[in-house]
Amino acid sequence: MRIGVFGTGMVGEALGTRLVELGHDVIMGSRTADNAKGAAWATRAGARASTGTFADAAAKSELVFNCTSGGASLEVVAQAGAANLEGKILIDVANPLDYSKGMPPTLLYTNDDSLGERLQNALPATKVVKTLNTVNCAVMVDPSRVPEEHAIFVCGNDDDAKARVRELLVAFGWRDIIDLGGITSARATEGLMPIWLRLYGLFKTADFNFKLVRKIP
Amino acid sequence: MRIGVFGTGMVGEALGTRLVELGHDVIMGSRTADNAKGAAWATRAGARASTGTFADAAAKSELVFNCTSGGASLEVVAQAGAANLEGKILIDVANPLDYSKGMPPTLLYTNDDSLGERLQNALPATKVVKTLNTVNCAVMVDPSRVPEEHAIFVCGNDDDAKARVRELLVAFGWRDIIDLGGITSARATEGLMPIWLRLYGLFKTADFNFKLVRKIP
Numbered sequence: 001m002r003i004g005v006f007g008t009g010m011v012g013e014a015l016g017t018r019l020v021e022l023g024h025d026v027i028m029g030s031r032t033a034d035n036a037k038g039a040a041w042a043t044r045a046g047a048r049a050s051t052g053t054f055a056d057a058a059a060k061s062e063l064v065f066n067c068t069s070g071g072a073s074l075e076v077v078a079q080a081g082a083a084n085l086e087g088k089i090l091i092d093v094a095n096p097l098d099y100s101k102g103m104p105p106t107l108l109y110t111n112d113d114s115l116g117e118r119l120q121n122a123l124p125a126t127k128v129v130k131t132l133n134t135v136n137c138a139v140m141v142d143p144s145r146v147p148e149e150h151a152i153f154v155c156g157n158d159d160d161a162k163a164r165v166r167e168l169l170v171a172f173g174w175r176d177i178i179d180l181g182g183i184t185s186a187r188a189t190e191g192l193m194p195i196w197l198r199l200y201g202l203f204k205t206a207d208f209n210f211k212l213v214r215k216i217p
Numbered sequence: 218m219r220i221g222v223f224g225t226g227m228v229g230e231a232l233g234t235r236l237v238e239l240g241h242d243v244i245m246g247s248r249t250a251d252n253a254k255g256a257a258w259a260t261r262a263g264a265r266a267s268t269g270t271f272a273d274a275a276a277k278s279e280l281v282f283n284c285t286s287g288g289a290s291l292e293v294v295a296q297a298g299a300a301n302l303e304g305k306i307l308i309d310v311a312n313p314l315d316y317s318k319g320m321p322p323t324l325l326y327t328n329d330d331s332l333g334e335r336l337q338n339a340l341p342a343t344k345v346v347k348t349l350n351t352v353n354c355a356v357m358v359d360p361s362r363v364p365e366e367h368a369i370f371v372c373g374n375d376d377d378a379k380a381r382v383r384e385l386l387v388a389f390g391w392r393d394i395i396d397l398g399g400i401t402s403a404r405a406t407e408g409l410m411p412i413w414l415r416l417y418g419l420f421k422t423a424d425f426n427f428k429l430v431r432k433i434p
Contacts, residue, residue, distance in 0.1 A: 101329070106328045106329055107327075107328050110324075110327040110328045111323045111324050111327045111411075112318070112323055145432075146430050146431065146432065147430050147431075147432065148428075148430045150430050153412075178416075178419070179419075180412075180415050180416075180419070181415065181419075185415055187411050188411040188412035188414075188415050189412065191408045191409075191411045191412060192408075192409070192412060194328075194404050194405040194408045195370075195397075195405035195406065195408060195409060197405075198397050198398065198402055198405050199395075199397075199429065202395070202396075202397070202398075203431050205431065205432060207431060207432045208429060208430060208431030208432070209429075209430055209431075210427045210428070210429065210430075211365075211427070211428040211429075211430045212416065212425060212426075212427065212428075213363050213364050213365045213367050213425060213426055213427075213428045214363065214364075214420050214422060214424060214425030214426075215362075215363065215364065215422060215424045215425070
């Protein structure tokens with residue numbers, strides 16, 4: 001599949017590299033076509049990897065991962081262009097963290113709002129699926145870094161889009177994939193950030209996750 | 218120990234009954250001394266159980282559980298009287314849920330605020346410990362209802378108070394007790410409500426919880 005990755009940071013690199021390993025053609029998008037970090041990644045990642053602007057990455061792909069920092073994501077999709085994302089799946093793995101008030105960061109949107117919903121509202125002709133935002137990027141693409149079968153959540157309004165995203169998650173190694181419903185449930189998964197950040201401070205490792213233990217009725 | 222329980226609802230009943238079973242003397246507090254639900258509970262729970270006003274329950278106890286609905290809790294501790302709670306431990310198991318905007322409920326306080334902190338600010342001479350608010354009341358007092366060793370969190374500014382609360386949690390059956398730090402971390406555990414409520418809808422049982430799986434470095 002031709003897959004776009006918005007963002008040249010740790011998250012974009014981890015996802016881009018793993019997607020290339022799985023045999024996909026990946027174009028990493030950034031603000032400018034000549035982004036040095038993107039170019040260095042494409043050189044390392046091999047022939048299936050390329051770079052371009054956000055608009056290039058969107059236009060040339062069937063499906064796009066949003067790996068930009070959450071506070072910038074709405075501006076990034078505006079730069080990518082709604083027309084370039086029309087009818088496509090946008091997988092949003094970002095969290096709308098606000099670092100301006102000190103550590104740990106707080107959330108820009110809470111309670112009756114979320115980044116996932118804002119992206120869906122900004123791109124009504126795109127199928128936004130929120131997932132993977134509740135784990136560190138190394139765990140996103142290799143859940144076996146954490147013991148046992150821990151959980152990953154998917155939220156989105158389009159069931160076919162969620163089924164396609166589930167296939168990618170299974171390819172990454174995920175097993176306990178929990179569908180929380182429509183994109184408004186992104187409120188619930190973004191809302192895990194405050195406890196995730198505190199547990200990260202406590203455990204001194206990002207190789208952890210939530211496992212949902214329950215009696216199967 | 219002489220323990221007060223604020224609230225005559227399901228949560229207060231579950232905790233009051235379990236504390237009596239463990240050999241404690243429990244006084245259940247409500248707005249009026251002649252509350253019918255409180256009286257019925259005390260009759261069922263036996264000789265170690267009694268009832269009174271919130272002020273009675275606070276004055277006659279060494280330690281108090283706040284099991285009132287989160288939206289009413291600040292008014293309840295005002296009725297109980299700060300002097301009656303001075304130097305004592307208040308264990309806050311409530312969540313500040315707002316049902317006025319439909320289902321699922323939202324949170325009254327988010328991000329840089331929490332009920333735990335508000336209670337601590339209202340009662341500066343009391344040691345507020347937030348715990349148990351991330352599970353259903355049946356699981357609070359009997360974690361074996363859920364398989365495996367799942368997690369419970371404690372937050373509070375006073376380490377001695379948290380150590381005493383930990384003893385009670387161990388008596389209830391809890392093993393993976395995670396200290397998240399000061400009372401501001403109540404933001405993180407109250408912030409689990411949005412995902413807890415959605416998972417409850419999905420699993421059709423309240424007998425579930427989060428297990429923290431991690432590599433021990």
